[in-house]
Amino acid sequence: MRFRFCWDVDCPDWLLAEITTLSKLTSVKLRLLTGNVAKAIYGPTLSYDVVTKLAKDAKLDEPGAKAVVAAVRWVLESAAGAGVTANILDSELQQLGLPKEHAAAITKVYTEHQEALQQHLKSTSLKVRGETTWSCDVVGVDVGDGNLSPVVKLSLHDESKCIQKGQDQESATKAATSIVLTPDQLQALIHEMTEARRLMEGLH
Incomplete structure (x- = not known):
C-alpha cells in the first residue's frame, strides 16, 4: 500500500516495526517528544537527556529509545518534504496502526512546525549550479x-x-x-x- 507522506511508495518496514513502540507511549508524551524532535530538525541538536528520559518513561532500552526518535524524525521530514497536509498524515498514520490520539499528537506538532520544516529541507537539499x-x-x-x-x-x-x-x-x-x-x-x-x-x- 502506498502512502503520500512516504512519497507515494510503501512504508519502510523498519518504520512499521516502530509504530508498535510508538503506540506504547502515552499520547501526551508522544506529543512532547515530537515537539522536541521537530525543533531539533531545524534548530539546536536534540538533547541526549530527552532520549534517556524517554527510555526511562517508556521502559525502553537506549537503542529502542533512539529508534523511536528516528521514527518520529523520519515521519516529520518525509511528510514535510512530500508536502502532505496534516489531515492526510493523520489518516495515513492511523492506517499504519497508530492509535487515533497518537496520530493526532504527531499531526498537531507537524501543523505547528510544517512551514519551518519545509524551509529547512529546502535550504539543506543538495543543490548544484553550473556544469x-x-x-x-x-x-x-x-x-x-x-x-x-x-x-x-x-x-x-x-x-x-x-x-x-x-x-x-x-x-x-x-x-x-x-x-x-x-x-x-x-x-x-x-x-x-x-x-x-x-x-x-x-x-x-
Missing part, C-alpha cells in the same frame, strides 16, 4: 565473511564552483563530494534514484 560531472572508480575491497567485494567510489564534481575558487585540477578533485559504496549499497542507490526519477517525471 557537473560524475566519476566512478573501484577503490578497494570490502572483506566480509571471508568474501572479497569491490568498493565503488562515486564523486560529484561541481566545475563552476572550482572555477570560481580558482582551483587547479588536483584541488578540484580533492574538493569533490564523494561517497564509497559496496555493490549492494550501489544497487540500492540505483533503485532509489530510479524510483525518485519516476516520481519526479510523474509531477509534470
